[in-house]
Amino acid sequence: KQEVTQIPAALSVPEGENLVLNCSFTDSAIYNLQWFRQDPGKGLTSLLLIQSSQREQTSGRLNASLDKSSGRSTLYIAASQPGDSATYLCAVTRETNDMRFGAGTRLTVKP
Amino acid sequence: DAMVIQNPRYQVTQFGKPVTLSCSQTLNHNVMYWYQQKSSQAPKLLFHYYDKDFNNEADTPDNFQSRRPNTSFCFLDIRSPGLGDAAMYLCATSRETGSPQHFGDGTRLSIL
Numbered sequence: 001k002q003e004v005t006q007i008p009a010a011l012s013v014p015e016g017e018n019l020v021l022n023c024s025f026t027d028s029a030i031y032n033l034q035w036f037r038q039d040p041g042k043g044l045t046s047l048l049l050i051q052s053s054q055r056e057q058t059s060g061r062l063n064a065s066l067d068k069s070s071g072r073s074t075l076y077i078a079a080s081q082p083g084d085s086a087t088y089l090c091a092v093t094r095e096t097n098d099m100r101f102g103a104g105t106r107l108t109v110k111p
Numbered sequence: 112d113a114m115v116i117q118n119p120r121y122q123v124t125q126f127g128k129p130v131t132l133s134c135s136q137t138l139n140h141n142v143m144y145w146y147q148q149k150s151s152q153a154p155k156l157l158f159h160y161y162d163k164d165f166n167n168e169a170d171t172p173d174n175f176q177s178r179r180p181n182t183s184f185c186f187l188d189i190r191s192p193g194l195g196d197a198a199m200y201l202c203a204t205s206r207e208t209g210s211p212q213h214f215g216d217g218t219r220l221s222i223l
Contacts, residue, residue, distance in 0.1 A: 004153070031209045043115075043201055043214035044154070089153065093209055099144075101153035 002027045004092055006102035013080055014110050021075040021105045023090035028068045030092045035064050035075050038087045038104065047088075048075070080109045114138050117202050117215035124192055125223050132187040132218045134202030142208060143185040145177060146201040148217070154201055160185060161208065189220075197222045 003026040013019050023033070032051050036044040048057045048064040050073070056065040063076040073090055089104040116135045124130040134143065142161050146154040158167045160179045174196070176188045189196055199219050203212040 034211065043216040046211050049211050099156060103153045
């Protein structure tokens with residue numbers, strides 16, 4: 001059974017700092033990996049999706065990497081802003097469409 | 112414009128009283144999903160539809176059922192809600208299996 005772990009559970013940084021969020025998964029036979037953002041009391045917003053054949057994806061200040069063999073992904077946020085404060089979740093999908101989420105990292109960016 | 116719409120945003124029901132949550136989409140996606148998310152936990156997939164084909168997760172309680180009368184709508188029925196069913200329920204859609212999923216804002220269910 002696929003297990004997805006995100007460390008740390010919570011992170012607080014000053015504005016302007018670059019940061020890395022970590023995601024690890026136990027079964028490397030994945031179809032894709034997706035990073036989401038969740039604001040309090042809201043649904044999930046997709047940030048980046050990496051197919052199993054890809055190594056990384058970039059969108060603006062965000063860069064996500066994938067190392068299937070080691071079962072790891074990172075989300076890099078450059079020049080963090082208070083508006084980046086949210087919970088970030090990673091989710092892996094197998095070809096059976098079985099999507100498993102991590103519990104998320106709660107990020108606080110202080111002005 | 113919202114593409115995955117969940118109603119209501121907040122739902123309160125009594126212990127044991129059936130409740131239905133609704134989800135609609137304007138994306139014309141083939142796949143619709145229901146997730147349960149408890150406080151500070153990962154969303155947990157309950158079931159999904161590919162078109163009219165229903166796929167239930169093995170550990171989804173029998174108390175939870177779903178209907179998809181057409182492409183645009185999908186419903187989550189909880190037959191006899193217990194206190195442990197209080198959670199945020201998230202609906203999502205995707206064009207195909209493995210495509211990016213688009214989420215609604217969720218319905219927060221409280222049980223009295």
